[in-house]
Amino acid sequence: MSRTLVESKRPEAGADQRVADELLRIAIDASSASPTVLFLASGIFWLLVGSLMGAAASLKFNLPDWLGGYGPLTFGRLRPIHLNTVTYGWISLAGSGMIVWLTGRLCRVEIRWPGLLYASAILWNIGLFLGSLLVLAGYNAGMEWLEFPLPAAAVIAVAFLLFAASIYRTFAARQVEHVYVSLWYILASMTWFPVLYVIANSGLYQGVGEAAMNWWYGHNAIAVWFTPIGLAGAYYFIPKVIGRPIYSYYLGLLGFWSFALFYNWNGLHHLVGGPLPTWAISVSIVASLMMFVPVLAVAVNHHMTALGHLSIVKYSPTLRFVVFGAMSYTAVSFQGSLEATRSVQEVAHFTHYTVGHAHMGMYAFVTMVLFGAIYYILPRIAKWEWPYPTLIKVHFWLSAVGIVVYFLALTVGGWLQGLAMNTPSVPFIDTVELTKPYLWARTVGGILMTVGHVLFAYHFSLVVYRAGPIRFAPAWFRKAEEVAVE
């Protein structure tokens, strides 16, 4: 057991080769260290901003007159800033940090064009500040997921292209024969997302056509950027920590191409019952159900890899977060496929149920994978272990309990809201009234997560500044001796 927790270093190779491997790994990590820390730190900054915005917006449901006298703090401005800062800020930037590090490791080559990465991180942050301030000042561009006005969106698009250029260049210089699954998702997202983002911000449509574009974009941003981040992380860290190769290359291949084929057609399930051609919505519903194929392929692949080794979640913070995320991916995808059907949409559409589902995907899946990834990557590039394993444990439970409370509250409350709304004899205000206790529970869940994020940010800064007790072994939840004897 103890051996599997140590990184396996090609035991079949000779001693000289292992030393050469180690030196190469050190050189690669040294090349990715600074840009990775810059992206991760920026991501965590936006996680804090976004969490505060989310918690405040949630509290406004409970106390609608709280901070009600001042325009920039109204719910309708805080909510889009929450969404944009956690997705284009936290997940995008922390995900980019993970991608830089992974690309170096998986291509077995030092990062190329790091200057573009610094420029990208700086521009990206500028875009986020600009966009958030503009929305705060009242210049919301008007579509969900696309609230940032054109100047801010343009800055973010340029930042993404600079980032992609460095990743492409590093990939082109790769020193490996085999391109690992995580890299497929990374490279695909580098191609997909900029095209998608530019089309969506170019104002090609109006009326109902624009609504179709809006939800094609909204769901595709998840499909071609946020989900690939989560999957690239899960595909890398589960086998890595366990010390076994991925169960099946062919399942990975099937999972990737069926993902690419079906996910791109999902968007219109956000408009079920809306004024669009019925066939187009039906196509999206069918494509949503077809998502069972890639999701099952990924789920089986990850599960079979971890089979018999899952007890490592008791020791490894990375594996605990990533396995939580991977299991959430399966769960939220199954839910999403069924949620897209007309009979479920009849109740769930227009209610808080959908909000619960969205947080399950973006938080319980992608965010938890990113936390796990950061717990793995940061000590290796900062050359400093996490000082307080207990703090990691507290962070895990605050996040896990927080999102479960959040999800259950909105799922139950939202469903009841939908049932009441579909009963014409129930006055509309009663559909509002019945959600109130659930919206309080949602606030509690959100605050738990936010507290976890503050602790995580503090812990992250300790490692970056090399503060706290010195450790010579990984920061596991239990001591190495305990691991060895079990």
Added chain:
Amino acid sequence: MMFIRSFVFFAGVLATLALGWVGIVGVPDIMIGTLQPAPELKRYTQEQLFGRDIYIREGCLYCHSQQVRAEGYGADQGRFWGRPSVPADYVYDAPHLLGTMRTGPDLFNIAVRQPSEAWHLLHLYNPRLVADGSLMPPFPWLFVEKETPGPGEQPLALPDSVAPKGKVVVPSEEARALVAYLLGLDHTYPVSQVPTLHDTTRTQK
């Protein structure tokens, strides 16, 4: 070989994105593009467009939808929210405001259900003055407190408990524009139903 593999990979990746774009955005958009709006659908006035911008600015779309579902799907018809909406109802809308939430009720025909300007102004100033238990935020910055109303200005009829001491509250240009926009939301005019362009998920009698 390496080059061919990379080419197939990136071509495949771009093709999957492009296919989805054409399939669920491009084709529906072309179909809808030929539709003529009903003659009763008026273009927005300058004031209404300004009000629509306020609607977007304050994030009304995060809690209110502007789409009405057909008989037999949900209770939109049972709640008398108007006839099912059709694509031609939206030809003057950019950005679209279909919405995805009904924390508050659908507004596509709010002008018919609630035609009173005074009600809307009070409701915007503080929703709980007219709708007990509402979760809607107040929008007092759309109003001005004054010693005395100016010429032509109609102060809000506020109860003493919330009225500022010795002052009157009058709607700003922004509040009046927003209400003008809301009072223009009437899509109850008849349309020739185009069933293939209209989501009737259950059998339509």
